[in-house]
Amino acid sequence: MINNKSDIHIRLEPEESEALKKVASGNGQSVQDFIHDAILQYLHKKSLRTDGKFTFIDLFAGIGGMRLGFEQAGGSCVYSNEWNKYSQKTYLANFGDWPEGDITKVDARTIPDHDILVAGFPCQPFSIAGVSKKNSLGMATGFEDKTQGTLFFDVCRILKAKRPKAFLLENVKNLKSHQRGQTFKVIYESLQELNYDVFYQVIDGQHYVPQHRERILIVGFDRERYGSVNFDFNLNIPEHKPVIADILETDVDEKYTLSNKLWEYLQNYAEKHRQAGNGFGYGIASPEGVARTLSARYYKDGSEILIEQPGKNPRRLTPRECARLQGFPDSFSIPVSDTQAYRQFGNSVVVPLIGAVAALMTDKLQELENEKASL
Incomplete structure (x- = not known):
């Protein structure tokens, strides 16, 4: 078996070494694990830029396909999250950024402010039965009741805590028909409940790459900031269809x-x-x-x-x-x-399609900001 890991040796003064052991122990970690995590956090912070036209965060980031699309539209990524260690490795190699791990353990308040939340979240079964029972009893069900225990819940709680201007969520085409449409109903209602105007469309990436790949894209704009918003997926289709x-x-x-x-x-x-x-x-x-x-x-x-x-x-x-x-x-x-x-x-996305949608979103945000400034 090939070992691709490399050893790096550091020298510390005795008092520095003792202090490091004490901090690592208090954190419930070995010294090696503590240093490893500290270096990755440094790499994460070092890679962050805010000099783009807008800022965004990259959740369920995979290898960064969504990030590439939003960077093509002029954005700067200020936070990324991905749990798979092999995807983290590819992400680091291409962006100089080691994404934070388990999103369920992330305090949303620690995530940097951002203009757009981007997430290719996994589709998990929702416990529809519990929601239906509450509804039949006339009891209110918020997104926390409806989505708790799924990774979509983490998207919702970050939206609630950070209140970005907009979001883009990506998933498989079958999300709309999953559990006879109930899963998508929960997702749509939860996003609306957070006071975002929500738009969605199934789009085939074959106009941008030579692959039949249908995915649902869900876009939202902050109603609290902009009021009622209209948005269309009027994409610019390239003249040359790739083969x-x-x-x-x-x-x-x-x-x-x-x-x-x-x-x-x-x-x-x-x-x-x-x-x-x-x-x-x-x-x-x-x-x-x-x-x-x-x-x-x-x-x-x-x-x-x-x-x-x-x-x-x-x-x-x-x-x-x-x-x-x-x-x-x-x-x-x-x-x-x-x-x-x-x-x-x-598992990734059609990068130029995401870039085209990102451009539409940023144009709409600019339009909304201009309208808001003129009031």
Whole structure:
């Protein structure tokens, strides 16, 4: 097993060493863990900038796809949060910022003030039954009752504590139909209850990248600050629609070619489901077309997006091609294993789409601020 960790030795005076042990012990940590956390906190604070047109925070940050989009729109990230250690590593390599960990343990008051909250929050089941029972008894249910125990609750409590001008939330298309629409109803009502005007739309990223990728985007503006707000997802669609050929590398390692055993299995599996009348099976991406949705499971066999190769078995995409498929620039560093990279890009967002929505939001905020100043 390869150990990618490196040791750094520091020298302390005896009294400094004793003081450090005392502080670490009082914090319930070993000296090593205390120093480790202190260095990461320093890196986090050192990377923060406030010289952009607006400030934002990056929650459930993953590898920073949402951050890239909002930076493209002129924003400065003043706080990030992501619990996965491999995603934290990629985030650090690209932004010089080690995101804070478990969001459920973060005191919202310690998060810096910001203009826009950005979050690609996970979709968890809500306990609809308890809410329904309270409603039937005529009892009030606030967002704390409705969302407690889910990670969406942490988004709500940060919105309540910090009161940003706007927010953008991103999730899978099926959020709208999850639990027969009840999950989305809770989310929408909770955001409205916090006194934000809320707008949402399912958007396919294939106008920006060669991938069919539908995601729901939820935008909100602070009613307490601006009153009633109107917002439309009138995106500027690029003239050139990208195709798979645009993202392919020219010199690809043989390790990405499917083995005979795997290729035979995928063909047999597809034929079995074809005979059963199902649409399951591998997908060969046309060079002049768009791919299926890249998923976090791509590392398993790559079956949903395969590239044909003359005279040999098809191959899976390389991690760099997956990055391009999501609109990440080639300057984006990939410091993790292929397996982790596939998971990370499969879980990420279409960067140029997020950038386009961020531009719409900042234009609307500027308009609202101008109207407010003229009153």
